[in-house]
Amino acid sequence: MHEAPMRNAPTFSVVAHPHKKVDGEGLMLGRPAYTDDLVPSNALHVKLVRSPHAFARIKSIDATEALKLPGVACVLTWKDCPRIPITRAGQGNPEPSPHDRFILDEYVRYVGDEAAVVAAEDEATAEKAASLLKIEYEVLEPILDFEHAKDNPIIIHPEEGIHEMFPIGFEPKRNIAAAYHMEVGDVEQELAASPVRVDTVVYTQAQNHVAMEPHAAFSYLDVQGRLTIVTSTQNPWHTRRLLGLALQMPLRSIRIVKPRVGGGFGAKQHIHVEPYVALVTLKTGRPARIALTRREVFESTFTRHQMRVNIRLGADPDGTLRAIDMQVLSNTGAYGEHALTTFMVAGSKTLPLYNKVKAVRFGGDVVYTNKVSAGAFRGYGAIQGLTGLESAIDELAHKLGVSPVELRRKNMIHEGETSEVFRIMGEGTEGVAMNIESCKLEECIRRGKELIGWNDERLVWEVAPGRVHALGMAIAMQGSGIPMIDMGSARIELQDGGFFKLHVGATDIGTGSDTILAQIAAEELGVDMEDIIIHSSDTDHTPFDVGAYASSTTYVSGSAVLKAAASMRRKLIDTVAMLWNVSPEDVIYEDKAFRTVDGSRHLTLHDFSYDTLYHNGVRMQTIEVTESFSGEKSPPPYLAGFVEIELDKETGKVDVVKYVGVADVGTPINPNLAKIQIEGGLLQGIGMALYEDVRYSDKGHLLSHNLMTYAIPSREDVGSIVVELVDSYEPSGPCGAKSAGEIGIDTPPAAIANAIRNATGVRLTHLPFTPDKVLAAIKAAEGAA
Amino acid sequence: MIVTITINGKKESLQIEPGDMLVDTLRNAGHVEVKKGCDTGNCGVCTVLLDGKPIRSCSFLAVRAEGHEITTIQGVAEEARRFADFLNREGADQCGFCAPGFALTVIAMKRELKNPTEEEIRHYLAGNLCRCTGYESQHRAIRNYLEADHA
Amino acid sequence: MEIKEYVRPSSLEEAYQLMRTRHATPLGGCVWLRMNAKPVALGVDLASLDLDYIRDTGDMIEIGAMTTYRSLETSNLLAKQYGKLFPEALSHIVGVQLRATISVGGTVAGRYGFSDLNTTLSALGAKVVLYPGTITDLATFIAEGAESPFLVEKILLPKGVRGAYQQIRITRNDFPILNVAVAWTGSAWRVAVGSRPAATRLCHAAMQMLGSDPCPSDQTIEAASMQAAEETSVGSDIRASHDYRKAVLPVLIRRALLEVRG
Ligand SMILES: Cc1cc2nc3c(=O)[nH]c(=O)nc-3n(C[C@H](O)[C@H](O)[C@H](O)COP(=O)(O)OP(=O)(O)OC[C@H]3O[C@@H](n4cnc5c(N)ncnc54)[C@H](O)[C@@H]3O)c2cc1C
Ligand code: FES
Ligand code: FES
Secondary structure, three states: OOOOOOOOOOOOOOHHHHHHOOHHHHHOOOOEEEEEHHOOOOEEEEEEEEEEOOOOEEEEEEEEHHHOOEEEEEOOOHHOOOOOEEEOOOOOOOOOOOOOOOOOEEEEEEHHHHHHEEEOHHHHHHHHHHHHOOEEEEEEOOOHHHOOOOOOOOOOOOOOOOEEEOOOEEHHHHHHHEEEEEEEEOOHHHHHOOOOOEEEEEEEEEOOOOOOOOEEEEEEEOOOEEEEEOOOOOOOOOOOHHHHHHHHHOHHHHHEEEEEEEOOOOOOOOOOOOHHHHHHHHHHHHEEEEEEOHHHHHHHHOOOEEEEEEEEEEEEOOEEEEEEEOOOOOOEOOOOHHHHHHHHHHHHOHHHOOOOEEEEEEEEEEEEOOOOOEEOOOOOOHHHHHHHHHHHHHHHHHHOOOOOHHHHHHHHHOOOEEOOHHHOOOOOOOOOOOOOOOHHHHHHHHHHHHHHOOOOOOOOOEEEEEEEEEEEEEEEEEOOOOOOEEEEEEEEEEOOOOOEOOOOOOOOOOOOHHHHHHHHHHHHHHOOHHHEEEOOOOOOOOOEEOOOOOOOOHHHHHHHHHHHHHHHHHHHHHHHHHOOOOOOOHHHEOOOOEEEEOOOOOOOHHHHHHHHHHHHHHOOOOEEEEEEOOOOOOOEEEEOOOEEOOOEEEOOOEEEEEEEEEEEEEEEOOOOHHHHHHHHHHHHHHHHHHHHHOOOOOOOOOOOOOOOOOOOOOOOOOEEEEEEEEEOOOOOOOHHEEOOOOOOHOOOOHHHHHHHHHOOOOOOOOOOOOOOHHHHHHHHHHHHH | OOEEEOOOOOEEEOOOOOEHHHHHHHHHOOOOOOOOOOOOOOOOOOEEEEEOOEEEEHHEEEEHHHOOOEEEEHHHHHHHHHHHHHHHOOOOOOOOOOOOHHHHHHHHHHHOOOOOHHHHHHHHHHOOOOOOOOOOOHHHHHHHHHHHOOO | OEEEEEOOOOOOHHHHHHHHHHOOOOOOOOOOOHHHHOOEEEEEEOOOOOOOOOEEEEOOEEOOOOOOOHHHHHHHHHHHOOOHHHHHHHHOOHHHHHOOOHHHHHHHHHHHOHHHHHHHHHHOOEEEEEEOOOEEEHHHHHHHOOOOOOEEEEEEEOOOOOEEEEEEOOOOOEEEEEEEEEEEEOEEEEEEEEOOOOOOOHHHHHHHHHHHOOOOOOOHHHHHHHHHHHHHHOOOOOOOOOHHHHHHHHHHHHHHHHHHHH
């Protein structure tokens, strides 16, 4: 569909074309590119010693035996670290996450929490030394059930000094990391006056990102004695700022380099490994390297926030939605990274979908437990909120006896409309009022129905005795960056030879953002893709960018690139005009060349680049521009998800036969890469719906701590995934673009839950929908009938 | 101990411990094109060819490679480039961390299976996990790659 | 993994003597062993003992201990004897690369709870040959083990047996929640259940119920399936509960029996 010319959109020559990813071939050939491919050979190897207890106080650490081992460089404990409360969340400044964490602390708050750091000449010695460390713990009783955390007599964060950066409802003495409440209209009154009501609850589980590259970093002191850290991060600048605070170092003495990153999904939007290599390098003066094992990734990096989402809806018999009440309890684990913001997004990026209600309310708490901390993860609250909301909408359709598609169409948001929620709810702060200038949900739904073969009269059918197929659907929205908070910048410099260096702070974490940013620059500069040499990102060498998260790169960083390219274009014309002594209006820049309107003068970009750097005497100059962009709004992309499942009623096994996702992402800067973002997101969402679950023992030990115990979808699990992008153009976006990174993941849990409901008459409330849970629900319903 | 392994056609003598896994031996010897993604043998990013057949280098004792031929993606660079082209055209290369192991397995599959069906392709590659792409685009690329040879 | 001392004997006798005289660990595919945190004091590599074979000895099929899953899956000889049984039982296990390393001997010796192969072999009525020549019923070996140290040399499979395999997994190449294999030996039925999550067991009462009729009725099959669920103890793990396994066990057995009966 994206091949078709776009309505009210300009035509493009580089943008909206499926250009090859600039680093694709090199990565496939395995050229050294990722952090752990680049480690200096003389680096010390760092191992973290992790807590075997869910909650404990470290009474003593005896490193005598470990230090005796030849090749051991140092052992560091909480006593060696500055006692500065920080957050590990890579977010704007000031962070909406509480500063409730120390690099190393006297207390450990989950199994896997860092207790000590060991560095040695080789990995085996480091491991050996780690095992020789004698740590005496005072074991404390943990809180594992998030529904019993609030006001529990056990307090997970009793320590002094931890604090919020601005009011987020932080009440550590009550085990509350953050809390929030808002209401528009009078929800209770509207609900009471609604003839039709539903009241549903959904529990969404913690999920692991499983980026294929485990977290890795190495550090060294450069010739000037500055600390350089090469790391697989999504946000170099936040990393630098947080490290500066944690290590009490001026930011000017730290440099963060992001090489190629093997996937992020939010997993690398935090400082997990950087502080520890930095500590070792500062202590020893030596390069230091850390590469987490997959088990460590599971045990000590973050998960998706587990949530309980209660929804109450009120409607008229004709299907007019009158009120939505969404109450959420979120589990942030041991520390409060992204606690408030993921929780608020559960409302702020879902409730505007149904913007015609008379009253809407959102509220709840984010609580601490002694589990692995939760953090940023693609979908970022929206997937949890939507799973609740879109399940409730289907329940309402069942109650009203109407088509779930028509019920949504009647109540959902359209182009030109707004929602009060945009203004009230931001990410941790107030939001920004916003009119929707592009929303093609109607078209997404129309096309999605077609592709799945939707028929309201036939949402379930038998394919064999005991085996049924069923359809289900859900709609979703996300955002495109955080308005007034996210900022990206781009620098463009003309090089001799007539090509451009494009430096961006935006962090390509495998999504292809380098490619699409280069496309935007090439489009605006009227050159070929090969004429743009892109580099990302390095705090010493590329301009600032908040990083790759919140679906911001295309919209925010892309806008910065577009601005920079437009400035460069103007600057080129101005400079040539000056050289020719004509007015800029008389200079035409086209086909990589300049000419005067009357055709009397002509100069190629190539020749100009030589002139300005080698030939123009005192008028020689570097032609360079830097521009920044910060969004005034965050235009949502939309997606309609439709699923056909097969359900084996005898075993409870649910298979996705086909998943259709039709999305409005504005102009897809690179239709291929946009599509793959959505295909990948859908599968990750299907994984959450059906397979993936973070599980603990009753003592708080992680049971799902490797890929044997935490299975992600393979290529054989899902029948087919069909993604289409509808024509859309977002006036505020670069070349009409919105975001595509997160929207894909949002619909599968709800759509699959709705399909299971259609197949069996049973509403499943606890993700993931494993055969055990599905069969138990079917049997319970049979028993009740 | 010292083992002699032919890596991408070149004999290399490498110092190893008897319990070392091939992936670490290869990476330590500079073959960082072989990636490591898990501790358990589940992900497939460490795939190399042993005498032409795909194995997981994280689950294979380095000492057993003595006297055998190990091929990494660099050893089939030309074919890999050809396949990369099809993959790139679909946008099926995302973070790329799975790509060397995946591409090697595709190339081995092409040699081993004649005219594989879609099901056989998915089955052969099932152990190569990818968290980015959702697989669909990889399969579009594989189909085009295999068809190009028939044309 | 850490192997303190490594030897690679060239005869079974040499390997066996090492195991008898010293605290030695045989090295099969090492796919499982390598995840063991404990160092191996003496690793005896079985790779050079010519134990990688599948051959027809006339009245039996012999499978050497170092034969890999991939060989079982792709063996024409096995396909001719047992149809799709081996590919169906094994092809869910992770991926071709790992299956090219996993050994039959390591699997049998390990008596793993989750094993798909041990369930299949048990149903077929396989025997295990321990060097230097003890022959034991494989199902019994899985249930009871053998006195250490022992060295699995090969597996013997009867010919003319028809089997079917059924399993349920959360994802296609996760460990099974439950696996089941049944076989008609030509004179009797065999029913094996594995991944309970404990190791494979035969369902003797169900086997008896099915009797010596190659074509048991639907009712008999249903009754035998229920009997198998009745007599087999199952448990809970992260993949499924005891109740779930109890509920699905007869379903899988019925499906497998119907497949063999036709
Ligand atoms: C990620 C992963 C997923 C898996 N998934 C599944 C699955 O879904 N289903 C399934 O059935 N299996 C699965 N397996 C297990 C696999 O099938 C094998 O059972 C297991 O790897 C053992 O085989 P091995 O050759 O690696 O044995 P090894 O690790 O070499 O040996 C296992 C044990 O047996 C001993 N041993 C080895 N050979 C002999 C011998 N000849 N005589 C005496 N003792 C011996 C060893 O000393 C060791 O104690 C999985 C394994 C992994 C790593
Ligand atoms: S590293 Fe994951 S299978 Fe080898
Ligand atoms: S491209 Fe990232 S894991 Fe496959």
